[in-house]
Amino acid sequence: xxxxxxxxxxxxxxxxxxxxxxxxxxxxxxxxxxxxxxxxxxxxxxxxxxxxxxxxxxxxxxxxxxxxxxxxxxxxxxxxxxxxxxxxxxxxxxxxxxxxxxxxxxxxxxxxxxxxxxxxxxxxxxxxxxxxxxxxxxxxxxxxxxxxxxxxxxxxxxx
Amino acid sequence: xxxxxxxxxxxxxxxxxxxxxxxxxxxxxxxxxxxxxxxxxxxxxxxxxxxxxxxxxxxxxxxxxxxxxxxxxxxxxxxxxxxxxxxxxxxxxxxxxxxxxxxxxxxxxxxxxxxxxxxxxxxxxxxxxxxxxxxxxxxxxxxxxxxxxxxxxxxxxxx
DNA sequence: TATTGTTATACTCTATAACTATA
DNA sequence: TATAGTTATAGAGTATAACAATA
Numbered sequence: 001x002x003x004x005x006x007x008x009x010x011x012x013x014x015x016x017x018x019x020x021x022x023x024x025x026x027x028x029x030x031x032x033x034x035x036x037x038x039x040x041x042x043x044x045x046x047x048x049x050x051x052x053x054x055x056x057x058x059x060x061x062x063x064x065x066x067x068x069x070x071x072x073x074x075x076x077x078x079x080x081x082x083x084x085x086x087x088x089x090x091x092x093x094x095x096x097x098x099x100x101x102x103x104x105x106x107x108x109x110x111x112x113x114x115x116x117x118x119x120x121x122x123x124x125x126x127x128x129x130x131x132x133x134x135x136x137x138x139x140x141x142x143x144x145x146x147x148x149x150x151x152x153x154x155x156x157x158x159x
Numbered sequence: 160x161x162x163x164x165x166x167x168x169x170x171x172x173x174x175x176x177x178x179x180x181x182x183x184x185x186x187x188x189x190x191x192x193x194x195x196x197x198x199x200x201x202x203x204x205x206x207x208x209x210x211x212x213x214x215x216x217x218x219x220x221x222x223x224x225x226x227x228x229x230x231x232x233x234x235x236x237x238x239x240x241x242x243x244x245x246x247x248x249x250x251x252x253x254x255x256x257x258x259x260x261x262x263x264x265x266x267x268x269x270x271x272x273x274x275x276x277x278x279x280x281x282x283x284x285x286x287x288x289x290x291x292x293x294x295x296x297x298x299x300x301x302x303x304x305x306x307x308x309x310x311x312x313x314x315x316x317x318x
Numbered sequence: 319t320a321t322t323g324t325t326a327t328a329c330t331c332t333a334t335a336a337c338t339a340t341a
Numbered sequence: 342t343a344t345a346g347t348t349a350t351a352g353a354g355t356a357t358a359a360c361a362a363t364a
Contacts, residue, residue, distance in 0.1 A: 006287045006294070017221040017271065017279045020286060022235075024307060026293050027200055028215060030193040032236065033310040037186040053354085056187060062176040070322065076181075077191065082355060084324060098323095106322045106363045112176065120176045127179060128165045134185050135165070138312050147309045148183060151192040153297050212331090229345060241332065243347060257346095265340045265345045 037134060044130040050123060053078065053086060061096055061112050062120045068107045069098070095119050196293060203289040209282060212237065212245055220255055220271050221279045227266045228257070254278050 006020070022028050041052055050058075053076070060072050067075075073083035087110070090096040095116035098108035112120065135144045165179070181187050200211055212235070219231050232242035246269070249255040254275035257267035271279065294303045 006290050016224065017276050017283075019218045019221040019279060019283055020290070021222070022215060022218060025286075026290060026303065026306065027193070027196040027211060029307055029310045029314075030189065030196055031211070033313045034186070034189040034193045035236070036314055037189055041186055051353090052186060052190070056181060059178045059181060062178040063180070065175065068322080077194070078354095079356065080323070081325080081357080104322080104364070108323070117176050120178060124176075124178055127184075131165050131179070131185060134313065137315070138309060143309060143312070144185065146305065147185065148188055150297060150302060150306045150309070151188045153302070154192045154293065155188075155195055156296070210330090227345075237331095238333065239346070240334080240348080260345095263341070263345080265338095267346070 040133065041130055044126055045123075048119075048123065048126065054090060055123065055127070057086060057090065058095065058112070058116070058120055058123060061110050062117070065111045066109045068101065068109055070107070072110060090116075199292065200289055203285055204282075207278075207282065207285065213249060214282065214286070216245060216249065217254065217271070217275070217279055217282065220269050221276070224270045225268045227260065227268055229266070231269060249275075 038052055041055075045051070045055070056076050057072060060067065060075065069083055069087060070080045073080045078086070087096070087098065091098065094113055097111055097113055097116075099111060101107045101109045135141055138144050138147060197211055200214075204210075204214070215235050216231060219226065219234065228242055228246060229239045232239045237245070246255070246257065250257065253272055256270055256272055258270060260266045260268045294300055297303050297306060
């Protein structure tokens, strides 16, 4: 693709320096949208005191119990050093637990506690309300799918 | 709209707790995409040592010279207290300057220096390369426009 | 020798309260 | 009394280096 995707037409109105309008800058709009969505998430989950990172960890554990700490951290793009405090917090709240892996006793496999399973059900219900609110703003599930598809194009080839 | 946008069909494969797949969660995908884009931005601008927030401030000043500090901060979603260090840095580098406003001497109107104008031209060229790289990933300008439109729907009604 | 989890640490971003100078 | 800019500070989030236990 050789065509100039970003044009620099002059408005010919004054002597100002030509700059891209913030409203059309991908990174800027992405950041603003992400902050908005996280804000809605935080308000939705304030009653159960759950942050986005904690939500994602619980969701992974629920879906694939037994994964090692470092596997969960890497799949979420979290440094394993920073994962420790996150995991400590979930364990202190009695939602998840570390178990020494039998095959490789250096590593910890991570599981939900029974209380954690109950919590995940409640959490999933709260999330559904939050997500449906976003889907409504987008104009429906089809638009949500289009958005996810476009974001995946940015992220591809690697997750 | 009353239809359930987020379904909870069971996979009927095992006894795991039902959770949303991370790959389809709007907030999660938004965050990953934003981090990726900022990463590309930081690499593109590493040679001129410019961060996304600094870029956005310079772009605003270039487009609308004379705005007050607090007006710029608010339009970018930055707290005015946090804007001070940002502005200090641009001023120390000789790219922008504060001028005591004549009408209201509490406020500072912000302008580019001559060197700042030269810098903005260079910065805009680097940005265009970066942005074109993203547009190519998305599949063209039309896809970029669709993405911006969807992100605006999330952000609407307020910016 | 390499890897997993861990600690310690530093740097950026963000949020709040309180000060100053002007209005 | 209220507002613009400022300072100080505290909390997240994130990045790196180094250590102990285990492989």
